[in-house]
Amino acid sequence: MRKHWRIATLGVLGAAAMMVAGLGEAMAQNEQFMPRLTYRTGPYAPNGVPFANGYADYLNLINERDGGINGVKVAFEECETGYDTARGVECYDRLKGKGAAGAAVVDPLSTGITFALTEKAPGDKIPLITMGYGRSESQDGSVFGWNFPLLGTYWAAADIIMNYVAQKEGGYGKLKGKKISLVYHDSPYGKEPIPLLEELAKRHGFAFTAMPVTHPGVEQKATWLQIRQNRPDYVLLWGWGVMNSTSIKEAAAVNYPRNKMIGVWWSGAEPDVTPAGDGSKGYLAANLQAVGDQFSVHRDIYKSVYDKGKGAAKKEEVGQVLYNRGLVNAFLATEAIRTAQAKFGNKPLNGEQVRWGIEHLDITAARIKEAGFEGLVYPIKLSCQDHMGSARARIQQWDGTKWSFVSDWIEADRKLLDPMVAAAAKKYAEEKKITPRDCSKEM
Amino acid sequence: MLYREAGQFKTTYGDDQAVFPIRQDRWGMAIILAIAYVALPWLATDYFITSIMIPFLIYALAAIGLNLLTGYCGQVSLGTGGFMAVGAYAAYNLAIRVPELNLIVIFILAGGAAAMVGVVFGVPSLRIKGFYLAVATLAAQFFLDWAFARIKWFTNYTPSGSVAAPPLDIFGFAINTPDRRYFLILAIVTVMALAAKNLVRGRVGRSWMAIRDMDIAAEIIGIRPLRAKLSAFAVSSFFAGVAGALWAFLHLGAWEPLAFDINRSFLLLFMVIIGGLGSILGCFLGAAFILMVPLALNQIPTALGMPLSTAMISHLEFMIFGAMIVFFLIAEPHGLARLWALAKEKLRLWPFPH
Amino acid sequence: MTASGRKIGGTLLKVDNISLSFGGVRALNDVSFDIKAHEIRAIIGPNGAGKSSMLNVINGFYHPQQGTITFKDIARTDIGPYDAASRGIARTFQNIALFRGMSTLDNIMTGRLLKMKRNLFWQALYFGPARREEMEHRAVVERIIDFLEIQSIRKVPVGRLPYGLQKRVELGRALAMEPDLLLLDEPMAGMNVEEKEDMCRFILDVNDEFGTTIALIEHDMGVVMDISDRVVVLDYGRKIADGTPDEVRGNQAVIDAYLGVSH
Amino acid sequence: MDGIQRTNVSTPVIGNSRARARLKDCDTFPKVLIANARDFAGRPASREKDLGIWQTWTWAQVLDETKRLAAGLSALGATRGDKIAIVGDNRPRLYWTMCAAQALGCTPVPVYQDAVAAEMGFVIDNAGARFAIAEDQEQVDKLLQIKDAHPGLETIVYEDGRGMRHYTQPFLLSFEKVQEMGRDLLARDPGFFEREVAGGKGSDVAVMLYTSGTTGQPKGVVLSHANVLVTALNSIELENLTENEETLAYLPMAWVGDHIFSLGQAYVAGFCVGCPESGATVMTDLRELGPTYFFAPPRIWENILTTVMIRMEDAGWIKRWLFRKFMAHAKRIGPALLDKKPVGLVDRLLYWLGDLLIYAPLRNTLGFSRIRLAYTAGEAIGPDIFDFYRSLGVNVKQLYGMTEAAVFICIQPDGQVKPDTVGPPAPEVEVKIAESGEVLFKSPGVFLAYYKNDKATAETKTDDGWVKTGDAGFFGADGHLRIIDRAKDVGKLADGSLFAPKYLENKLKFFPHIKEAVAFGAGRDYAAAFINIDLAAVGNWAERRGIVYGGYAELAAHPEVYKLIRDCIEQVNRDLSTESTLTGSQIKRFLVLHKELDADDGELTRTRKVRRGFVESRYQSLVEALFSDARRAHVETEVVFEDGRKGRLQADLAIAEADRYPHQPLKKAS
């Protein structure tokens, strides 16, 4: 017994010593550092892993193929958040100061972490790219100076999906009297679309019910029994991780037609549909980008990354929904740095400089083609005021083996979104006593 | 060895019952406080302050709260996270609804709110004991999680249900840098840890321990089990509530009910047990252990230049963490505080073995 | 011994027609007796006679189905242990009921809890009145420690003490309550001769120096006859004799009960 | 003056004339008390571990208590010249009683608290005590036993009222009651105390201390205020003792040493005297109090060392290794450092490290951390034991003294401390060696007389003022006195060679396994000895060797133990063979006694010295067997059990032989 604790003491001391040593680790001076907040474990690992792989592969591609962004190599370090806010904040704090110029840009990949970092990023002057997630009102760059919900917020997503529903029903006018249910992950992420859906319900006269599913979402029997009873015309799914596949299974169990279920772009990946097997056939989901590995960027990745044995994912997973989203995300981030380099020079840039790059990001179709993303992503242009850029998605359907698009790009109605965003941003600014930037004075 | 106690005799009961009756302990404490108040803010990086010291102190505070209930009063609770949430949301609502309130007052009132909720959920402890009670406290945890997610008033109708702390200041002094936040937390934790120590060494603490050790005998010497248990729930929840408010306002800044979910409760229970049931010191040791081990495990491979994938590290972390818990329980079931007590006993008797 | 010093006063406690049963089993059947102030009153009887049940009824742990208990001229049918304690009844247990995680000092300090008044707030500050109160009670407890000659184990956790000392600490805890009536449930069970002698001395000293009324259950007849003023004999939940040790000794019913004559 | 050694005090010693200046108008202890209450009003004077803490009284409080006590005693009828017996363990109140008695011109007569009733009766009767102040019920009971036989004892005051409730005798009073009476008297006559004190003078009798002589009945040594005051002053000046000292009073109050250290010096220097909670807690209380000034007889130093060694046996190997290494180093360097002799830097550093790891923690656990000055006296101390403490940095010094001298005859000065001497004469003391080898002295502390025993007084004090110590000794070239033995005990073997039994016994007792030894040989052909084993040390030794034993007698008779003891004796014999005068007195035969020599059986004095004559007659059969060829001897003795009953104890003891060695003078180390 006595011996045990001696060894234990030594162990703890040793660990502490190593930790101290670890803090003093050096970084190459001419590298652009990007912290990577990822989760490869826990209940959300099946979704977190492919995204992280896509992101890593693209950064490696940039390094391997191009020797970095305009010659500035990208260094990145993953930190496991486990989708836990406190750990995410710790990861952020740990990595934000690394590299020659500090962290260039942070992608929290968790709405909860995004909320927490929204409070910290302005102080640290590090931009947050929350592509397709995050706070919807952070689209307003005058209040949320450091948040960039590129390609679409949840409000945009909800609007896009409802737009699709309306298309199917033959226009918004036909929605009157219809019943729309939202099955959502009971967290800020799941709750985000509710205000917009309520607004739409008010405008178009459909009945809207929101049904929460508690984290992690394996318990949905009661929810789907209610759905069976209410028979809504459409069910929108705002799930993440295991919740998605469970929803699809439960839908099958109560015989709810899968082709009346439309998931948000985080509820429409391979791990969501495969566990339900045939039960998933016909399930619909929005997508910010395209699926598959047929794009030229993938060829480059295979050639420059996988053939060198540096690939993060299994080869057969390349091209999956979340993998591609990781790619796109990394693409946008590196493009932002590239943009900023044009102004500040080809060297490691700090967060503030990168923010300038994001705010002046203008990815044209030509640039998309050049980068090998043609068909994968829609062009995007940001400004000081508009931190979202574009808000377009397509609806895809699962046929039991693969996704295929059933709609063209649908754009969110900015006329609807912008006033809501402005109001919400104003409220936030008041609460936090923030004086909004005057974007008209900034170039 | 380091203890030189000859001649430190006590001439009053006050000296004899002091928190640190041994001079070397007083010096040690003074050194620790000096490091905490002077050296650390001066020397440590922001990362160390914000990601290690601040969560460590807040966890320690919450662990003290849980330890008062579980270690001193013998009522196992798995609902601490819920009580922290009460503190956090109470503080939020006070801060945005009554903006003129001083931050300190907000924290105290937040603790008070948590205390009231704690008392409500403590009522079953009169009938239910042991693991049954432990599981029953989960009801509090889940209910509170749910309530803050569902009842919009608590979140001031924010669409996402995630709330953010307003800008903080005390007497016009903005709490906006890591160091300032650290100082505020440190001061609160110092005061409250001392208060906890005072409670447990006095009448209240003895009545709790009496209930813990043998509730029937306690009743027969005139302790009212209801009052003792509920006071333990109240004080425990007060500490948890203040810790929750600090966690939300000064650590996270913005949060959602998930920040205070059941994992937080379990983590705190780990801290208390690994640190040592019935020991205030143990709360600090336990918090340090539970917080530091994963961080250390996480950073050691990088530091050693072993490029393991984050997934691998994370799985290893789980395994090592689990193994260490088992190992420590086997090595010393009464926690790190007991280890320290044994070590101290040895140092006091050095060079004699006993 | 009993002749000197103390004066036996009026009735302190009276139990009238107490009956107690557990799920059909009668533990006490219409038992009545009284305890006078300052006396040492023994309750004896064979195993299962209902002695411990009687003590449990007196200090409110069991609730009799029938009968009244009059303590200090207030008649009650049903009291809780807390009420009994706050009105001046203390007790020790047959199987030691100390707080094992606490030191001797703290255990005895718990006996002072009823007399300590400072609230949580002052306690947390441990300053001014709360601190003063703590010191005052410490001084009282130290006198009890001195009285029971347990100075050397003051700071030892009671769990580590030998049985005899634990019994002494338990007595100390009861004394710290400054009770009017002290109930001792087999205070000498499991002790060796020397420890018994010590315990007898302490019991007599307590009775003598503080004038505390003592009701005790004891198996050792020698001890009972030596130290008690009056004896109640129970058998199968009924009172079969009541009187001075000499009277009881000669009582045929008592002899029968102890010899096991069948009913 | 040939053969006379003295240390002149008029040459300023280590310079604490502050005390002398402060007390220049004080010739009695009550006057000193008043001065202390003036000079050190707020400083602690007395402490007692009671009710869990060290209760403390300042000099002002002590004066106040003493005043009331004196007045109370006066109200009880005590007047100048009365004797007041004081019976009990060291208690502040009993010390105050001494000074209160002195204030009234009465003589305090402290009595050994562990004396049986009969012994106590003798003292009370001999002194003619009218009053007795007893500590508790136990002492009162003894006094009550003898009261009828000694009607002169009028009033008994008890300090601790526990269990006294039923004692209804009118002559029994509580201490509080007496002080209450004193308060009443002082209320009527506020100047009473000061007036009484003013009536005293230096030549008045200050105290009567009964010596527990090794033979015959105790004699009451009468000491005047001047005796005690001057020796106390001289000694505190020599040792530079100040009001900052802290001591623990745990040796019997009736012993002159305690009287001087805990009363005489404490009053003169104004330092604080602590009393332990009880006899059983002395070591714990010692550790808590951490005295700066400490006295212990060799027996206690030895016991402490034995426990240190035993406790270290159980330590882990690292600690034991550290302990062994550093203690060896300390033995080499420590005494030199303590004597402020030059020591190499590496050795100093090593010693510093040892101090950090071993010496200081050890001093701390023993309660010696703060010790500036410690004395040992009464008997010879083993050089190993002596060196052990000195090498740890505890400044233990030898002292030679006796009741008749108010203690101080010789003191080892700092820097000249050796295990085998008792040092040069103390300040203002003259010492000479008589032709018979007996040590004689002259000093301001020389006692007035033996009470009611002019014959003995005359035998001890010569006409020209020299006092016979009864010890044989000689001065070495360094001017230090060396004591060999009691003068009358130094004898000769049949072949005429010198036989100093005490010297042999001390050498034997230096072994941790030997608790007591009694050597025989005067007029015989060879030397032989009884051995008493040390149960703790030998028991521990046996346990580690897996020797099974049932009790003291069985362990003592074990053949392995005999072997162990024989090794010790042969070691002594080897030592003796190096000294020409003593080489003949090597021990040939010995036996291990089946019981411990015990004061209750009269085998030891109350100060635990062997009463050789008594032992010789009691164990006559064994002594004879030692000087025959017998391999075994039978013995039957009467013993007194703790409860006073008597029984008979018999045993068959083996007699063993040890090797002896031819004379071999030590080569001088070059």
Added chain:
Amino acid sequence: MGFFFEVLFGGFLAGVLYALVALGFVLIFKASGVFNFAQGAMVLFAALSLVRLMEWMPIPIAMLASVAIMIVFALVVERLVLRPLVNQEGIILFMATIGVSYFIDGFGQTVWGSDVYKLDVGLPNEPVIILESLFEGGILVNQFDLVAAVIAGLLVTVLAIFFQKTRIGRALRAVADDHQAAQSVGIPLRDIWVIVWSTSGIVALVAGIVWGSALGVQFSISLVALKALPVLILGGFTSVPGAIVGGLIIGAGEKLAEVYIGPTFGGGIENWFAYMLALLFLLVRPQGLFGERIIERV
């Protein structure tokens, strides 16, 4: 009305799934007084083992191999965790099982991977409408749930036979009744531990198969342990029938509450409702439905 029964039925069937996990708890608590928090992690571990082994070998062999793995696991736990902690307080053992649970969560994912694995052991998964004659529209149930219920019933029956009829089973009951007495009649406590942990490992495997088939095998399965806790306090920690009945009550209670009361409060109440239900129940019967009565003695 049909819908009510549908919910009730659904609740019962969900409850059966909870009961499967609760059973594992009960087995261990009953025989060794250990509150085994690792039960959930064991379910995940067993299911992961099975699903990954199935990639290599036929289902029956994979199942046997998984059983073997769970027995090895029991041996390891007994040797490395329980034996050194013998005679410790309940809370310490409870903590130790949390440590075990962390360990095997990490270990399982390290060895078997952390993806979602589809587990198909051939359980049917088609919704069927039953009792159409009684209610308009009938009651929709999933065949899968029915099969799960049958499996649970079989498992309970097997366990009951095991406890009642076999020597080991009787030994286990003896241990549950009185540790000392059982030891004194010569049943080695260590063997008992290995047996109960193995048994509960097998129960975990069964639960893992059922849950895994329903949800896919992935990390979240280990969280179902939390759903079993209210079942436990309701049914009593020591009662096998209690686990079943408790499961049914909790399952039905929480589903009914969610469907009928939930919408009033914005939904999502079933989690805490299960606990509240158990808690309220405990206030009436502090020892649970089938638990042994707690007797207080002086």
